[in-house]
Amino acid sequence: MALITRRGALTTAGAALAGVLAPPVGSAYATGNGHRPRPLWRAHAHNDYEHTRPLLDALDHRFGSLEADIFLVGDQLLVAHDPEDLDPARTLESLYLDPLAARVRANRGSVYRGHRRPLxxxxxxxxxxxSTYAELDRHLKRHRHLFTTYAHGRVHPGPVTAVISGDRAARVPMEAQRVRRAFYDGRLADLGSPAPASFIPLISDNWSNNFTWRGAGAFPEAERQKLRAIMDAAHSRGQRVRFWATPDLPGPERDALWAELLAADVDHLNTDDLSGLRAFLEAHDRT
Known part of the structure; x- marks a missing residue:
């Protein structure tokens, strides 16, 4: 359940003000003594664009992963959750690609200064x-030095790794590319398939469709073993795992479920509550 109340799209003036209020690029996570806390690589900002400052709020909380939903409208990629929320001012380029490119330039080649691991x-x-992926591919090419790239059988890391989820029809044109600046988000059904981690580096699936436990009471041992088996299978192939539709209301049930995910070495914890997940991971000293 999302904690963020869906709001109307930002006006152009409001978006500009949000940019003015943002801390200087590259310094949002620096403390007064110059120490930069480690990025929280496990933290995933679900529906990131619904926060007051898309991208910037997640970066201020040091998240290592974030999510943007896109709609193809003409030749524009608009960011929204539902068609009625579409706003021509809220494009993938303006909310994510341009700000990330500027931040990477300011940080000398990385999203988080001093940390080369890709966002x-x-x-x-x-x-x-x-059709949407074809247009997205053109947008990614405009920022060719920003993105991790697959070229002729090899992966070349960049400051940002784009992973494509949503409509499954994107898979066919992606697999046909000898050079691409994006990777595919698989499902549990893809575990053990011939597709390598160089194409499917991430396995995402709906927690509620695969597990009955929601954090109340003890985690059933059969489900714990199922989760561990999933993680072993993914990690043996160099793939990461994320579950969506996990409980997201603050309280002991969410904490219990997050703790089990950490214990099983799940790679990304999914949330709309940026501060809540940051506090949880810091309390458990996990990044």
Whole structure:
């Protein structure tokens, strides 16, 4: 259940003000003594664009992964959860690609200064996958030095790794590319398939469709073993795992479920509550 109340789209003036209020690029996570806390690589900002300052709020909380939903409208990629929320001023370029490029330039080649590990940008396609991906590919090429790239059988890390989720029709054109600046978000059904981690580096699935436990009482041992088996299978192939539709209301049930995910070495914890997940991971000394 989302904690963020869906609001109307930001006006252009409001978006500009949000940018003015943002801390200087590259310094949002620095403390007064110059110490930079480690990025929280496990933290994933679900529906990031619904926060007051898309991208910037997640970066201020040091999240290592965030999610943007896109709709193809003409030749523009608009960011929203539902069609009625579409605003021509809220594009993937303006909310994510341009600010990330500026931040990487200011930070000398990384999203988090001093940390070369790529930020994960999960892009969820809401319109027809093949045509939307074709346009997205053109947008990613405009920022060719920003993104991790697959070229002729090799992966070349960049400051940001784009992973494509949503409409499954995007898979066909992606697999046909010999050079691409994006990777595919698999499902549990893809575990053990011939597709390598160089194409499917991430496995995401709905927690509620695969587990009955919601954090109340003891985690059933059969479900704990199922989770561990999933993680072993993914990690043996170099793939990471994320579950969505996990409990997200503050309280002992959410904490219990998050603790089990950490114990099983799940790679990304999904939330709308940026401060809540940051506090949890810091309390458990986990990044």
């Amino acid at each position: 994960q940008l999960l892009i969820d396609i809401k319109t027809e996958g093949s």
